[in-house]
Amino acid sequence: MSSCWRQLLGKTGILPSPQQRGVPRGFETKVSSLAAHVPDLVVYSPLTKEVPSVEHFYGVLLFADVSGFTALTEKFSHSSKKGYGADELTHTLNSYIGEIVNYILAAGGDVLNYAGDAILALWKAERTQLSDIIFHAVRCSLNIQDECGIRETKVGCQLRVKIGISAGKLSKAIVGDEGRQHFVVIGRAVDEVRLAEGLAEASTIILSPNAWELCDRDNIVIERIENERAIKVRYIKRQPHFSVENFISAICKDVEHEHPHTGCLRKASRLKPDKDREEFLRKYIMKPVLKKLDEAQPLECLSEMRPVTIVFMNLQFTEPECHESQCSAIHTATVGISHYMQRHHGRINKVFTFDKGCTFLCLFGLPGDKREDESANALEAAYGSHTFCLTEIKSLRTASVGVTTGPVFCGVIGHCLRHEYTVIGRKVNLAARLMMHYPGMVSCDNETLHNSRLPSFYFSELPKTAMKGVRNPGPIFKFTIRTDQISLSKAPVSVCREEGCPLIGREKEMEVFSRALRDFLEARDSGDNSSCNVVIYEGATGFGKTRLLAECIYRTGQEGVRAISCELSKAYVRHPNYTFNTLLALLLSVQNCKSYAERERVILSKVQEPELSKNLCLLNHVLQVKFPISKAVALMDNETKNTELKNYCLRLFCKMVEEEPCVIVVDQAHFVDQASWSLLIELCERAPVLVCLSLLPHTSQSDPFPELSRIVDSPRTLYLKLPTLQPPLVAQLACQMLSVVRIPTEVELFLVERSHGVPFYCVELLRSLCLSKMILIKAVEEEANSSDFNMMFPGPPLVQSSKNSAVDDSEESGDCSPGQRKTSLVNLEAPVKSRSTDHTFVCVVRKAANLHEIPIPLTLKGMALARLDHLQPAEQMIVKYAAVIGHTFSRQTLSQILPDVREQKLDICLVSLFNSATFECASKTRRFSLEPSTEGDRWSMLDCYCDGKKGDNDYQTGLACVNGVWQCTMMRFCMALLKDTAYELWPEEQKREIHWKCASFLMNCAHRCEECDTDEFIFGHRAAINHAKIKAHDPDSRERKLSSQRHPRLRRGAVQLSHISLTSQISEEEHLLVQFVDDCEIAMQTDSSRGCGCSQVVDSVLCPMVRHWMGVGDVQRTFYYLLEMAAASCYLSQNLKALSYLNEAEMILHNLKEGKPAFETADPKYKVKICNFERACVFRLRGEMLFITGQILQAEKMFVKALKFLNRRIPENAFAVSLKYMFEKMRSGRYRYKRFEIPEKRKLAFLNEQICCLSYMWQISCMRHLPRNALLAITMETNCAILSAEEFQIISSSIDYLQCSHIVGMETQHELCEHKLWTTFSDLSPTTEGLVLFYHFMRSLTIVRLCCGDLKQSIQCGATAHRISKLMNHPSLGVWIITVLHVPLLLTYRYSECVQLLHSLEHLGDMTNISTAKGWFYSACFDFILYAGFAFRPFAECLTFVEDSQSDPNLVTDRSLMMNLYSALALWYVRLHEWERAHRFYCKAYRLSRELPVSIHSCRGVVMFLECSVLLFGKALVDRSTHAKTIYRNIQKQLCAFSQLYSSYKIFLPQFLHLKAYMCMLVGHDALARHNLMNGLQLCKKQGNTLVQSRIKHSQDVWFGNTKQGCEDWLVATLNMPSWDKAAQLDPEGLQHYHFL
Secondary structure: OOHHHHHHHHHHOOOOOOOOOOOOOOOOOHHHHHHOOOOHHHHOOOOOOOOOEEEEEEEEEEEEEEEOHHHHHHHHHOOOOOOOHHHHHHHHHHHHHHHHHHHHHHOOOEEEEEOOOEEEEEEEEOHHHHHHHHHHHHHHHHHHHHHHOEEEOOOOOEEEEEEEEEEEEEEEEEEEOOOOEEEEEEOHHHHHHHHHHHHOOOOOEEEOHHHHHHOOHHHEEEEEOOOOOOEEEEEEOOOOOOOHHHHHHOOOOOOOEOOOOOOOOOHHHHEOOOHHHHHHHHOOOOHHHHHHHHOOOOHHHHOEEEEEEEEEEEEEEOOOOOHHHHHHHHHHHHHHHHHHHHHOOEEEEEEEEEOOEEEEEEEEOOOOOOOOOHHHHHHHHHHHHHHHHHHHOOOEEEEEEEEEEEEEEEEEEEOOOOEEEEEEOHHHHHHHHHHHHOOOOEEEEHHHHHHHOOOHHHEEEOOOOOOOOOOOOOOEEEEOOOHHHHHHOOOOOOOOOOOOOOOOOOHHHHHHHHHHHHHHHHHHHHOOOOOOOEEEEEOOOOOOHHHHHHHHHHHHHHOOOEEEEEEOOHHHHHOOOHHHHHHHHHHOOOOOOOOHHHHHHHHHHHOOOHHHHOOHHHHHHHHOOOOOOOHHHHOOOHHHHHHHHHHHHHHHHHHHHHHOOEEEEEEOHHHOOHHHHHHHHHHHHHOOOEEEEEEOOOOOOOOOOHHHHHHHHOOOEEEEEOOOOOHHHHHHHHHHHHOOOOOOHHHHHHHHHHHOOOHHHHHHHHHHHHHOOOEEEEEEEEOOOOHHHHHHOOOOOOOOOOOOOOOOOOOEEOOOOOOEEEEEEEOOOOOOOOOOOOOEEEEEEEOOOOHHHOOOOHHHHHHHHHHHHOOOHHHHHHHHHHHHHOOEEEHHHHHHHOOOOOHHHHHHHHHHHHHOOOEEEOOOOOOOOOOOOOHHHHHOOOEEOOOOOEOOOOEOOEEOEEOOEEOOOEEEEOOHHHHHHHHHOOOHHHHHHHHHHHHHHHHHHOOOOOOOOOOOOOOOHHHHHOOOOOOOOOHHHHOOOOHHHOOOOOOOOOOOOOOOOOOOOOOHHHHHHHHHHHHHHHHHHHOOOOOOOHHHHHHHHHHHHHHHHHHHOOHHHHHHHHHHHHHHHHHOOOHHHHHHHHHHHHHHHHHHHOOOOOOOOOOOOOOOOOOHHHHHHHHHHHHHHHHHOOOHHHHHHHHHHHHHHOOOOOOOOHHHHHHHHHHHHHHHHHHHOOOOOOOOHHHHHHHHHHHHHHHHHHHHHHHOOOHHHHHHHHHHHHHHHHHHOOHHHHHHHHHHHHHHHHHOOOHHHHHHHHHHHHHHHHOOOOOHHHHHHHHHHHHHHHHHHHHHOOHHHHHHHHHHHHHHHHHHOOHHHHHHHHHHHHHHHHHOOOHHHHHHHHHHHHHHHHHHOOHHHHHHHHHHHHHHHHHHOOEOOOHHHHHHHHHHHOOOHHHHOOHHHHHHHHHHHHHHHHHOOOHHHHHHHHHHHHHHHOOOOOOHHHHHHHHHHHHHHHHHHHHHHHOOOOOHHHHHHHHHHHHHHHHHHOOOOHHHHHHHHHHHHHHHHHOOOHHHHHHHHHHHHHHHHHHOOHHHHHHHHHHHHHHHOOOOOOHHHHHHHHOOOOEHHHHOOOOHHHHHHHOOO
8 A cells, every 4th residue: 555545544534535535626426426335346237227136247255354343433432532432433444444445446356345344345257367366366365464464543452354255156136126226246155255254363364165276276375274175375476467457447348437547446436427327326325325425515424423223134045046036035025124114214224145144234213314212113123024024035944133222333434435334333243143143033132122112021031142242242132012912011100219319300390299189189079170180291301201200109109099100102102092901901900910810800809880890891802801792792883892992991990080099190191092092081071080191392293182282271281391400400410310418510510511401411421421430439438526526415426437448549539528537439330329328428520530521422312313313404404503503592693604595494494493392582481380381381382582571470472483584583402412412413624614603703792791881701801811813892883872871770570579668767878878779770760671681692692602712723712702701600690600611711721731732622733822811810710719609718729829920929927918018008108199090901901800809818818817918908909999090999999998997997997988988979970880889888888787786777788789789680799688688687576578588589599590599598597497486488498408408519618608507407406405416417517617717697607506505515414414514615615716706796796695694504603694694685785686685685584583484395386386477477576485595
């Protein structure tokens, strides 16, 4: 082989362009492209021959079998790198096979076919030429062995080839029909060449006996094979005198070719255009390949790892009289098999003969043919073909079929001039082995059985047998279609509800079912027939409908009601009355009876009413029984009998369900046959029964039966559409599947992004992570009980420590809790397998694992391909282009990048895609409603919400297409998996080109919305990096208005809240703040149509821009938009998204540091350097995320790193801090009298980033109780703000200084700063910027007033801040202020307003999916239970939330929130004396307390923790513990530490004094206790803290007065604690009975 040819194969891997392979430009023809898929034996066949036909000739056959392809395929199929398997496998296969075929073509050979990993070649010749051609073929084989005998691959698999050669008389048979034809070469030489290859070993050549007889023996040195006539070739003595050029030129001279040129290896590649021959050749090529050829698409598009079903069918004939009769038999078989295959959406791939037999390779699930039920189709087609051949072919001795399902390599294999579409893989080999080792039957593997969902009695397990090259094939089954048992199938729901594995994320759906079940039972008892009797759950595949029904069955059983359940499949639709008969058999409990006599006994025991028992013979055919035929039945004709049977079954069913309440559960109800639907309708109308069904979504391609529509439209039907799971629920599901308590944040991000909330997708992705060893499960031994815990909780340890030795795996990485000490690896064999309860398990990510490289699991890919193949070609093209744009896309972008598509045709295709539930309006919200859907909601697919306005209840909808004109502007994929799969179908070069077009088109829109003050989410980002590629947006093009004309829109939520009432007498400052907000609201109402649209910009522009520039390979632009998206996600409180983009940015930095390409599609030629500003942004944004979750030490490190890149350093030791602070104070003094000009944009951007970092640094220093560091940071921030010369930054830094000065105790500076700020805001115009600043001012004052104990002012400022947050339509600001504001409302007995506020918090949490909002909501619910004396939410609901929160990284990492939740639960259980449960949560709170940030939020949790500790001390005294003194000293240390750390939080001082008084009272210091109580009362009166004041007074009366109330009284009272509905009617004093003392 020439070196240039090697280079060509090495570059392309598969099929070069015509110019690359030696065909001059302009000479590539359609007929030559077709000829590349067909051997010369067919290309040059007469065009007019009839079918079937036989042609005899002489020739030499070469059979080259390559070993190692199957192992190579498996290696690549299990590759954990996204997009790596198919491309690399194609390159490896074709570079090796192409080299072998190149030698064959160069020697004049004709490649007949590629049989998987084998090549059959032919030299057609005259009888007199055989000797020379055999010798020539031997030389060709030696060349192949010299160059290709052994080949090492990159993945460690070795490829080797062995060759067999035969010669003699052959026959070519053409079989098939007009649409699809096949050729078969038959003859003794075919059998001999396969036998010769079977004798060969790797790197050897075997000559068949006949070939050895016919060749020139003197020139070939051989080696004899023992007991065989065939011989092994060693070498040849001299080169043959054989002209290959003359041999090739003699091929079919009567067919016109283009002018010859040097280097042409195959004459058929030079065919002149010929329409007749083109049509002739098309019959020999598979439809998927023809489609790509017709669309002029590269054949690389067909190369992929694809889940398919393989059918191998072997026909063994009796000894044929002649080749003509054998050809006739093969033709009959081909036509019959082709009919059954096409009928079931399969295709014949190859037909070849061997050993008096003929073998057919058939495939299901190829491009264009993918079906979700392909396994069932394959089995039915195989059984039909098997039966047909046995019946119609008289010369057939036996027929054997092997069927397997699984991932294989599908693609075009071979040489650029001669190639074929084929499949390679372990499942292909297994199907062939099943065919040979289980003769005379249809056999299949376990995967085929499972995926087919056919009745179990169709299958019977076969004995295991050893099969060559197959290890661990699993159970093998014989498949037989048995119509005699179709009505007695036991088809229970395939998933059972497991104890300890509750259904996650479907509480609302189950609430609907539970309510329907209660109503059904009540209506049954009362005789009411108007209640709901049908519940239908609609959801796409993978939404968890089966598990939902399993939960329904479980809860039905819990209520003592019988549930009858069955699960259907597509095969049942064709059997009339199948579903109803099955339900009847289940109702009568005869489904498991093994004989008709046993069934009869059971039926007679249940049917004892004479009127029904006399006609039991009607059930003979239905239930496989043999009751005597009654006279009345015997006289009926068939029509009358069928009618009577229907009525009898209904009467019997009604009688049974009247005697015993029954719930019917049918999974996959869209497969109910039409006759059963009619019976079910009558049953629902006549009998007291509750029916629960699951359905796939209705589409235009799956029109329901009219009877189903009647049930759906019935007023007694509840129709519920299942939504996807929210991100926190995805994490909980993952924890349940892995049996762990938590998963790493990066795993949660991966699952949320890739599963899109679909449960089955999540499970399959987890399975892929486990199989690829990306994640590990570690056993975590909880921290040993400290001495404090052992003293407080005496007796046996409540948590036993494991004695097993732990494995320190330093190579693994993962998040560890503060209490984690030792870990040990656990072997994960199955993700869903439950684990031992002796340990706590966590999931960790393996070191250097890149989760983004995980490809789409083939199970999911198969589902998506089935959906895609149902679409028309034009629709498929639109879907594929939309997949490149992104999950959400605009019609404008789509029409911009689509090639040559008319607007009218695009509109028609979009209507079809909406009707098929492929696309939907992107403005539609996906929410769950407990109310039954309307008919329009159930079946309408063209709803559009783009121009709809959100009302109080829901969106106003329109139509996506009106009078043929498309109206919907923003669309999205209904099925995210379809988008991911369609995207992967593009070749890399085409993807890159489309990404470039998309990015170029979106460039002008890649900025913040019109209402925001800046173009970028990172201020000055473009100016700071000074990169020419990042296009600056022209502000004039946006036609911006003055900031005074910009006002956000007031968005009213579903829960309407009244303003928190203000006092009648207000100060001048209070009047100012009310007037300022009123002015803003009035201005807003003047232009209410305007509002911030950054959320839409992020989804439709910025997010796609990241994908597009990454697809193009532009590192600089990709990094720019990654940071913009991270900042935008922070701004929108989408923390998971922000972390995801930051992880990608950090991965780019890591790869660049290691000298690797930044990402997979990045061009390695260009060296990219990320500037310091962007590096600082990465650390600053990461620090913000850590700060939000309470990880202040890690956040501080991030901010310090960011400041270093911004040329600002924070000293590390105390002396340097003091020195730096003095220097900054002096600088501040100079700046006070100096006027600065606004600096240039780049410097301004650096200053803004410095201010951001420093504003967090002073807060962290305050939390760490480092006042000097805090003063340094706030002074530096103020100086930077002055240097920026921007009013916004100066006022913002002043607000920060206001809060910081209060915390560090600088009251004079605090009062001065507050006065200046009030003066500043009095002159501020009501603009958007002013509103933002005023919100931060009010928020800071809320905290300051609350810490000072000024509850009235705190409520005043907090209410204003809450009002502003609603005006700004910024949910995260509303969440934050509510978590603070509810505290003073609670302490001042303003329960009603507090409850309203929490309703708002709950609403914000539901609408925005901010999990921490739900956490603070339940934390406030605990406050009501513990201190107010009523339950706003049931305690069980709050406890469930806390239990589930441990699998949500967003919640677990928020230490302040978890401290509140754990401490509240520990305190509750301590009060109840439930010590074991209290111990569990007390330990969690104790571990958190050691690394807790000092803040207003954490202070509440610490106070509850201290109360818990004090009560435990009281328990130690009662128990006369020997450790009481030690416990006392430890608690005193805790109280002392609290007074030091939280000295500025005076609002909690009365509660603290109350605890100290209780401690004194316990140890007998009554005077000191009285003193602390008096001080606490005085503080409460000063603060207006009526809640704590009433508790202290009550304690005085109980401890030192005449009131007697023991703990037992409270325990009794708490069992009857009222809900808020009852408590709202009582005075706060009336709830004191439920207060704990």
